[in-house]
Amino acid sequence: MTTLSKPMKKLSPVAQSAVDFYLAQAKALSARNDQPELVAFRQSVAERFAQQAFPSRRDEDWKYTPITGFLQTHYAVEGLAKIDEAAIKKLLPPFDVMHLVFIDGYFSERYSDDLSELPRGLSIEPVKDALDFSQGHCALMTHEQKIQDEPFGCLNSMLFDDGVLITLDPHCQVERPILCSFLQTQDGHANTIRNRVVLAHGAQLTLIQQHVSAQPELNAFDNVVSEIELAEHANLQQIVLQDLATQGAYFGLQMIDQAEKSVFNSVYVGLGAALSRHQNVLMMAAEHIESNQSSACLASGKQVMDTRTHTEHQAWWGVSRQLHKLVLDDQAVGVFNGMIKVHKGAQKTDGQMDNKNLLLSKTAQIDSKPQLEIYADDVKCSHGSASGQISEEQIFYLRARGINQTDARRLVTQAFLLEPLEAVSSPKTQAWLANKLTQKLNG
Amino acid sequence: MTQSTQYQEINDLLSKNKHYKEGFFTKTLVQTFDKGLNEDIVRAISAKKSEPQWMLDFRLKAFKHWQTMVEPHWAKADYTPIDYQDYSYYSAPECSSCNQACDKAMDGKDHSQPRMDPEVAKAFASLGVPIDDSNSANIAVDAIFDSVSVSTTKRDDLAKLGIIFCSFSEAVHDYPELVQQYIGTVVPYHDNFFAALNSAVASDGTFVYIPPGVRCPIDLSTYFRINEAKTGQFERTIVIADKGSYVSYLEGCSAPVRDSYQLHAAVVEVIVHEDAEVKYSTVQNWYPGDDDCQGGILNFVTKRGICEGKNAKLSWTQAETGSAITWKYPSCILKGDNSIGEFYSVALTNRRQQADTGTKMIHIGKNTRSTIISKGLSAGRSDNTYRGLVKILPSAEGARNFTQCDSMLIGDQCGAHTFPYIEVENPSAQIEHEATTSRIGEDQLFYCQQRGISEQDAISMIVNGFCKEVFKELPLEFAQEAEELLAISLEGSVG
Numbered sequence: 001m002t003t004l005s006k007p008m009k010k011l012s013p014v015a016q017s018a019v020d021f022y023l024a025q026a027k028a029l030s031a032r033n034d035q036p037e038l039v040a041f042r043q044s045v046a047e048r049f050a051q052q053a054f055p056s057r058r059d060e061d062w063k064y065t066p067i068t069g070f071l072q073t074h075y076a077v078e079g080l081a082k083i084d085e086a087a088i089k090k091l092l093p094p095f096d097v098m099h100l101v102f103i104d105g106y107f108s109e110r111y112s113d114d115l116s117e118l119p120r121g122l123s124i125e126p127v128k129d130a131l132d133f134s135q136g137h138c139a140l141m142t143h144e145q146k147i148q149d150e151p152f153g154c155l156n157s158m159l160f161d162d163g164v165l166i167t168l169d170p171h172c173q174v175e176r177p178i179l180c181s182f183l184q185t186q187d188g189h190a191n192t193i194r195n196r197v198v199l200a201h202g203a204q205l206t207l208i209q210q211h212v213s214a215q216p217e218l219n220a221f222d223n224v225v226s227e228i229e230l231a232e233h234a235n236l237q238q239i240v241l242q243d244l245a246t247q248g249a250y251f252g253l254q255m256i257d258q259a260e261k262s263v264f265n266s267v268y269v270g271l272g273a274a275l276s277r278h279q280n281v282l283m284m285a286a287e288h289i290e291s292n293q294s295s296a297c298l299a300s301g302k303q304v305m306d307t308r309t310h311t312e313h314q315a316w317w318g319v320s321r322q323l324h325k326l327v328l329d330d331q332a333v334g335v336f337n338g339m340i341k342v343h344k345g346a347q348k349t350d351g352q353m354d355n356k357n358l359l360l361s362k363t364a365q366i367d368s369k370p371q372l373e374i375y376a377d378d379v380k381c382s383h384g385s386a387s388g389q390i391s392e393e394q395i396f397y398l399r400a401r402g403i404n405q406t407d408a409r410r411l412v413t414q415a416f417l418l419e420p421l422e423a424v425s426s427p428k429t430q431a432w433l434a435n436k437l438t439q440k441l442n443g
Numbered sequence: 444m445t446q447s448t449q450y451q452e453i454n455d456l457l458s459k460n461k462h463y464k465e466g467f468f469t470k471t472l473v474q475t476f477d478k479g480l481n482e483d484i485v486r487a488i489s490a491k492k493s494e495p496q497w498m499l500d501f502r503l504k505a506f507k508h509w510q511t512m513v514e515p516h517w518a519k520a521d522y523t524p525i526d527y528q529d530y531s532y533y534s535a536p537e538c539s540s541c542n543q544a545c546d547k548a549m550d551g552k553d554h555s556q557p558r559m560d561p562e563v564a565k566a567f568a569s570l571g572v573p574i575d576d577s578n579s580a581n582i583a584v585d586a587i588f589d590s591v592s593v594s595t596t597k598r599d600d601l602a603k604l605g606i607i608f609c610s611f612s613e614a615v616h617d618y619p620e621l622v623q624q625y626i627g628t629v630v631p632y633h634d635n636f637f638a639a640l641n642s643a644v645a646s647d648g649t650f651v652y653i654p655p656g657v658r659c660p661i662d663l664s665t666y667f668r669i670n671e672a673k674t675g676q677f678e679r680t681i682v683i684a685d686k687g688s689y690v691s692y693l694e695g696c697s698a699p700v701r702d703s704y705q706l707h708a709a710v711v712e713v714i715v716h717e718d719a720e721v722k723y724s725t726v727q728n729w730y731p732g733d734d735d736c737q738g739g740i741l742n743f744v745t746k747r748g749i750c751e752g753k754n755a756k757l758s759w760t761q762a763e764t765g766s767a768i769t770w771k772y773p774s775c776i777l778k779g780d781n782s783i784g785e786f787y788s789v790a791l792t793n794r795r796q797q798a799d800t801g802t803k804m805i806h807i808g809k810n811t812r813s814t815i816i817s818k819g820l821s822a823g824r825s826d827n828t829y830r831g832l833v834k835i836l837p838s839a840e841g842a843r844n845f846t847q848c849d850s851m852l853i854g855d856q857c858g859a860h861t862f863p864y865i866e867v868e869n870p871s872a873q874i875e876h877e878a879t880t881s882r883i884g885e886d887q888l889f890y891c892q893q894r895g896i897s898e899q900d901a902i903s904m905i906v907n908g909f910c911k912e913v914f915k916e917l918p919l920e921f922a923q924e925a926e927e928l929l930a931i932s933l934e935g936s937v938g
Contacts, residue, residue: 060517064866344855359870362837368865370876377852377882383861384877389870 015054018071023050025077025190026158033161045158048148055151062151064335064367065306070249070275075190075221077159079104082185083111087214095428097179097208100124104184104220105191106162121172121203127163127194143227143255146281152251156225160194163224168203168234177206177429184213184220184244195226199234199262206426210241211250213272219247222273226254230262232286237265237425243436244272246301252278260286267423269433270297270305271440277306277335284311284318292321294420296433298440299332299364306335309353313346313379322353323420327413327441328364336368338383344375353383358390358416360409414438475534475671480527482506485643488533488590492612497623505632505642512636518799519828519860520768522704522741530706532644534589534671536563563588570697572666582693583608585665589674590646597661607652608663611679614650621652625681629712629747629776637708637743637770641677645710648678653688653719662918667696669729669740675706682712684719686752691722691918697765698730698740704767705730708743717752717779722760724917726924729765731796739767739796746773750782750808758785760916763798772830774803777811777839784813787913792825792857801831801862806839806872815846818910821857828860835872842869848878851909 011019026046030039054071055062081103088101088111101111107126109115115124147153164180184191199205211222222244230236242250250273258264268278280293291311299305305328311320326334340351357366370383390412398408417437424430476484485506489499514524567574567586574586574594583597585608592610601608607618614622632642649665669676684690698705707729715721723746732739742765748757759773775784786802804813813833821827829848850859861878883905891901907914907926914926 347855357867359867362870364870365868366865367867368863368876370861370863370878372850372861372878372880373858374850374852374860374880375858377855377857379852379880381880382878385863385865385874386876387865387867387874388872 011053012056014068014071015056018074019050019053021074022155022159029077029159029161042158045148045154049154049158052151052154061337064333065275065277065304067275070221073188073219073221075188077161077190077192079186079189082214084185084214087183087185091181091183091210091212093179093429093432095426095432097177100164100178100180102162102164102180102182102193104186104189105182105193107164119172119174121169122174123167124178125165127165127196128161130165142229142257146255147225147253150253150279152223152277153225153253156192156194156223156253159190159192159223160225161192163194163196165196166205166207167198168200168205170201171203172200173204174206177208177426179208179210182209182211182222182224184211184218184222184248186220187218189220191220191222193222193224195224197226197236198229199231199236201231202233203231204235206237206429208239208241208429210243212243213245213248216245217247218245220244221249223251224253226252228254228256228264230256230258230264232260233262234259235263238267239424239429239433240266240268240278241433241436242268242270242272242276242278244276246272246274246303248273250276250278254280256280256282258282258284258286258289258291261288263290265292265423265425266294267420267433268295268307269421269437270295270299270307271436274302275304277308280309280311282309282311282320283314284320285314287315288317289315290319292423294323294423295325296417296420296437297326297334298417298437299326299334300329302331304333304335306337308335308337310339311341311351313340313342313349313351315346317348318346319350320352323423324355325417325420326357326366327360327417328357328366329360331361331363333364334366336366336370336385338369339371339373340381340383341373342376342379342381346376347378349376349379349381351379351381355383355385356416357385357387358413359387360389360413410441414441417441475531475674478529478531478673480530480532480644484532488644488646491533492615494615495619497619498615501626501632502643502645505639506644508633509636509639509643512639515636518770518830519826519862520770520797520799522768525704525706525741527640530673530675531671532675532677533646534674535591536588536593563593566668566670567594567666570666570668572695582662582664585610585649585663587647587649587665587667587678589668589670589676592647592649601659604657604660605654606657606659607650609650611645611648611650611681614681618650618652621683622650622681625683625712625714626679629714629749630710630745635745638710638745641679641708641710641745644675644677645679646677648680648709650680651682651690651692653684653690655686655688657688659688659690662691662693664693664695667694669698669705669707673705675708678709680709680711681714682721682723683714684716684721686716687718688716689720692724693918694723694725695728695924697728700730700738704738705740706743707740709745711744711746711773713748713757715748715750715752715755715757715782718754719752720756720758721748722758723748723773725761725763727761727763727765727769731765731794732767740765742766742769742771744771746771747776748774749776750779750784750811752779752782753808754781755779756783756785758787758916759802760787760913761789761800762913762917763788763790763800766798767796769796769798769800771800772802774805775813776805776807777813778807780808781810782808783811785916786813786815786817787916788817789820789910789913790818790827791820792822792827794823794825796823796825798826799828799830801829803832804834804844806833806835806842806844808839810841811839812843813845815844815848816912817848818913819848819850819859820853820906820909821850821859822853824856826858826860828862829878830862832864832866833874833876834866835869835874837868839869840871842872844872844874846876849909850878850880851906852880852882
């Protein structure tokens, strides 16, 4: 992730005007909140952002992810939400959840479940309330430097104003999944969200995050940064569903820290947005850690979908599993970038990374970069990547059994795409996600 | 048992054993240009070789472009930026008898071997390189000593078949049309930093042309020797296989033990026409430097081949054991339909060596196929990186690629990395990539030792087994040499 001394960037006029625009947005945001510490913080990030600016295709990490289209729309932080009761109802899955609703990046008390009657040991707080620098806001920013190293992380630091802070006390096991719905209701709006999830010793939680648009023609921009901390023996099951309208943009960055014997299981499902990028930075800093990162993405039209993981094994006996599947139709572009880094001394590591891609059309494109960086000798690490089209043999097999061409193709594609969902432990949640994917596939 | 003690014995052995048998230095009269690089030096090199105007123009164009470029540092190798003014860009042994630099270009068409400095001849003899035409070896050799080619054997026999096998400087004089037609077509002078540098100060190299329908009966080979301290070697090799021809080309190299880094930046261009096949094998054994890799060779090589016509086949095989830093990506541009590209590599790093090597397979034509087998072995405190690109363009209907990268770690202080880039723009392509990492297991060693095989032999057996898929692609003598090299370089490093 390190880049060597970069020469001063020459920005294109489009990129420069976008940088100027977002700097002005940060000023506007600061004008709304006169807390001096916060204003100073934003100012310092703004200085960095002005220097760092937006990446171009010359940057190794952005070689395959074109953002020029994104830069052409300026997404504002101001605006009035247009809330539609029906849209809120549609957000709920067919199983019991604790529902938190965020409208255009801000927590909505009215539409969310009551936060006053939470199970013991669980605390949920909107970041806006926690955003009190005098009360030690620093607690929100363990990864601040690393977040700001990422261009969109830096933008997030500069513009975030709300999000969710979830903390679980030791041994607190929450049965009911928490569902955070991030709803877009305004065209041209920037929703900048900062979350933090902390699980204490032995705590357990299922967290579902969904990004949805209220109308199908909405062009908005979701920029999420989540910090996740898992203490010893903690167990987090996480699902991120990105189901935005196909015009918008989604940038998700997750910084995950795991302590001894903790379990992190994350599944990302990508369906919408013109440009989306979901990125996990996972540090497995202690012994006997288990992690699973999977993703299923379905891109069509001119969508660009980018999934990336950076997994660092820093201690003995770590196990990491990854399965990333991309299905690409029309002129869609898929990008996968995975890195497993095994530190010196992280012996007995078992790391596996698989990336499989299916190209459904002649014009679809996939760029894959599965990487290994290994400094310990007694490890089991492998990665695999395969790309291709639907096998004619499989189609023939199905057709020989009286299934028509279209259905046969759909069946094969569906079977291919749904495999990463097997990592979801609850059958109901799995079915809900599968349903979302098949809906798009059949639509 | 801690990890560090596990390899103790082996590391002890290794530290005792660091012979680099090619590390001797030849004392001979040499003509060496002063250190430094500027336009005058470029002109002087060209004048020294009495090159025609077009070659000088090519050099100057490249030099001007090089001055605008920055040294690339994206490879996974740590080195201080190179001071290009601290190297000499031309060095040639002088004939003691005629007091003239042994520049064969000056001898014009004189095909009798120029009188060679006996010291240079001795050097090649002790390296085991047959530079005498009278030898019966089934191989033709072009021997390059610092900046010039000192001998090319069997050329008359080959000429009868219409095969051109000569040094690059000679080719510039004798076959200017061919050189002009092909130079810079596969690796343009502006391709990258080191290719531009090479184009500007290219010393010598080998030129091979196989006419249509000819199957070259013997292996062609070039041996590169860097002798002078603080000189750079910049050879330029062009191999052209015309329609339906076949050639197997080998390349070997070594350098004396020095205490300062030496620079080697070569460019190799291979052009394979319709139905032709080229097998290009390299055993790279440049001086890796002392225990900290001080004084080793900095090896920055651009090798690229193009399968121009239908059914062409280009196969790269390399055994990389030397150099302090290796930066090398032999590539195939598969332009002709049904053409085949292959890359077989064994890269071994020990001590503090750093190797960043791999390949690029660019699929353009229909039904093009490529295979990549890369075996990386790292020992000591070294870093071994595979970096490769497989690119399928929309026109490459039915393309197929298989990539396998296996790394073996020997010791817990070294690193093995895999950075593959896969870009697919055609759905009918089938791309597979797999990579694994392993080590020599104690159980494997125990099994062998229990059956009376010494630890060293067991290690060598396991390592050779690991590399077998690549070694079987090397021509016989080379395979043996590579195996021996591997044994020497690894001696004592494994536990």
